[in-house]
Structures are given as structure tokens and as C-alpha cells.
Amino acid sequence: SLDALHQYRLRSLHHSQSLVDQLQWNPTEVQGPDIEERHTLAQLARMAGNAYALPGQKNWYEIDEAWNMSFPFGWEESEGFRGHVFLSSDNSTIVLSIKGTTLQGPTSKLDKYNDNLLFSCCCARVDLSWIFRTVCDCYAKNWRCDSRCLTDALIQDSLFYSIGVKLVDDLLRIYPGSNVWLVGHSLGGALASLLGATYGLPAVAFESPGEHLAASRLHLPLPPPPHNESNPAYSALDHRPIATTHVYHTADPIPQGSCTGFNSPCAQAGYALETHCHLGKTIVFDTVGKLGWAVDVRKHVIRNVVLEVLERDEVEDVPRAKVEENCVDCYKWKFGD
Numbered sequence: 001s002l003d004a005l006h007q008y009r010l011r012s013l014h015h016s017q018s019l020v021d022q023l024q025w026n027p028t029e030v031q032g033p034d035i036e037e038r039h040t041l042a043q044l045a046r047m048a049g050n051a052y053a054l055p056g057q058k059n060w061y062e063i064d065e066a067w068n069m070s071f072p073f074g075w076e077e078s079e080g081f082r083g084h085v086f087l088s089s090d091n092s093t094i095v096l097s098i099k100g101t102t103l104q105g106p107t108s109k110l111d112k113y114n115d116n117l118l119f120s121c122c123c124a125r126v127d128l129s130w131i132f133r134t135v136c137d138c139y140a141k142n143w144r145c146d147s148r149c150l151t152d153a154l155i156q157d158s159l160f161y162s163i164g165v166k167l168v169d170d171l172l173r174i175y176p177g178s179n180v181w182l183v184g185h186s187l188g189g190a191l192a193s194l195l196g197a198t199y200g201l202p203a204v205a206f207e208s209p210g211e212h213l214a215a216s217r218l219h220l221p222l223p224p225p226p227h228n229e230s231n232p233a234y235s236a237l238d239h240r241p242i243a244t245t246h247v248y249h250t251a252d253p254i255p256q257g258s259c260t261g262f263n264s265p266c267a268q269a270g271y272a273l274e275t276h277c278h279l280g281k282t283i284v285f286d287t288v289g290k291l292g293w294a295v296d297v298r299k300h301v302i303r304n305v306v307l308e309v310l311e312r313d314e315v316e317d318v319p320r321a322k323v324e325e326n327c328v329d330c331y332k333w334k335f336g337d
């Protein structure tokens with residue numbers, strides 16, 4: 001139940017006490033998007049792009065008539081968590097689209113705060129030049145970071161994840177018999193994945209930084225990996241049944257965790273995007289090898305994904321979704337109490 005799930009996470013988050021034995025996991029089939037079809041992915045990417053705009057604005061993407069209604073959330077507030085909810089014609093499927101980072105605008109300050117808190121190794125402490133740009137005080141010298149401090153830093157109502165939990169609760173209550181999907185781009189995609197993993201809902205994230213580390217710091221109660229009799233080590237790998245699909249291309253350094261270092265454009269702009277491990281499965285389009293693109297952070301925008309990748313005739317069929325094997329974030333850091 002949702003109550004049991006929230007109770008487990010909050011008790012673990014606030015008191016470091018585990019109720020994992022009291023959580024019962026029941027595999028359930030739900031209808032999700034066809035991630036093997038380019039048109040479906042393109043439509044979801046357009047919805048993710050629309051989280052940055054309002055209908056009628058020049059950066060609003062037209063979508064299929066099957067989605068005949070949408071309503072915005074978070075736009076009345078001057079800053080913070082915002083996007084759109086799309087409804088199918090019969091209300092059988094609801095798509096929650098979450099906005100990612102805006103470099104300049106009313107949400108940009110909180111966007112950067114959430115980015116640096118969720119995707120940095122330790123409070124966005126990259127080097128000595130970042131002393132006045134950290135987002136929490138958990139650094140303990142010599143590449144050590146206080147795990148309890150990191151968890152405490154995430155217990156805030158201003159964190160977009162906490163706002164998203166309340167919104168998903170509302171959607172499940174308003175549309176109890178509907179399929180609920182989550183989509184987003186960049187930070188929005190990571191939030192869609194984290195919320196999807198929280199509730200067992202399908203999520204599709206475009207060009208998202210790695211959110212696997214953030215999931216552990218948020219104390220998300222993730223379902224256990226399936227047991228494999230023929231390979232006992234299999235259950236130790238991260239093959240958890242999480243219905244998130246990450247979609248990105250090889251010319252974007254952000255989802256690969258390579259937009260780092262003192263001279264990187266991300267660091268120069270004040271973003272510590274250091275993680276690269278993702279939940280669920282990943283679809284990677286090789287735009288560097290097959291289209292000749294150079295690796296460039298400017299390829300990160302959702303417009304490139306929609307028009308130059310998913311809707312481009314020269315792009316081959318959708319690559320197979322794969323689990324990221326043996327991925328490790330922040331290997332040079334030591335975390336403890």
C-alpha cells in the first residue's frame with residue numbers, strides 16, 4: 001500500500017530504522033509505453049519538451065490528437081516544480097510531464113539547487129573553487145562525505161522530489177483506474193524516474209543525469225532483484241524490476257557523467273553533474289559514431305532529441321534497452337557516518 005511505502009521510506013529517512021521485512025512486493029503487470037517504437041518515444045519526448053512551455057508559445061510541441069487534453073501545474077508559482085499533465089481521450093492513460101533545468105528564468109535558482117543536491121557526489125564540492133557554491137555541509141576532508149548529513153539535506157519540502165510525491169498521490173487519487181506514466185527531460189527525467197520507482201509506475205527519461213545514487217540517498221524502497229537459480233551472483237546485480245527507461249545519445253556528456261572537471265561547461269556554469277548510473281534500463285543512440293556529431297553540451301536540449309534523433313529519417317530503429325551492468329558512481333569518495 002502507499003501508506004506502507006511512505007511509512008517505510010520516512011522511517012528510514014528520518015530515524016535510520018528499516019522496516020524492509022514489513023514490505024510485501026507483489027509483481028503486477030501494468031500497461032506502459034511501447035519503448036521499442038520511435039513514434040511513441042518521439043511523442044513522449046514532445047510531452048517532456050512541453051513541460052518547459054505553455055500552449056501557444058513558440059517552443060510548444062504539437063502532439064497526437066489521442067492526447068486531447070492537458071493542464072499545467074506549478075506555473076502560478078514564481079519558482080519551483082512545474083510541468084503538464086496530459087490525458088488520453090478516454091482518461092485511461094495519464095502522463096505527468098516534469099520540467100527540467102532552465103538556465104535563466106524564475107525556476108533556475110531552485111533547478112540548480114536540485115541538480116547539485118541530487119547529482120553531485122558530496123554537496124557539489126568539486127574542488128577548492130567550489131567552497132562557496134556547495135549546497136550542504138557534509139564534506140569531511142580527504143574525499144570523505146557524511147552519509148547521514150546527505151540524507152538530512154534531502155529532507156526538505158523545497159526539494160522537487162517531495163513536491164512530486166504529493167502530486168503523484170493526488171493523480172492516483174483523482175484517476176484511480178487509469179494508467180499513470182511519467183516523463184521528463186534532464187532534471188525532469190531524473191525526477192520522473194525517481195517518482196516512477198517510488199510508486200512502481202512506468203517512466204521515460206530523456207538525457208537525464210544518473211539518479212541511482214539519489215535513489216539510495218532518498219531511501220527509496222526499491223523492489224528486490226529477481227533470484228536466478230542458474231546464476232547465484234545475478235541477484236546481487238542491480239536487475240531490480242523498475243519500469244524506468246532512460247533515452248539519451250552519445251553526443252550529450254551530461255547523462256554520461258562526463259561534463260565534469262574545472263574547465264567543463266557544466267562546472268563553469270556552476271553545475272556539479274557528477275553521476276552517471278541510472279535506474280531501470282537505458283536506450284542509447286550512437287549519434288557520435290553514426291551521425292558524426294561531436295560531444296557538446298549544447299546537444300543536451302530536448303529539441304535535439306525530438307527533431308534530430310527520434311524524428312530524423314537517417315536514424316536507425318530504436319536500440320535495445322539494456323541494464324547498466326556494474327555501474328559505480330563517485331568511486332574516489334568514501335561515504336560513512
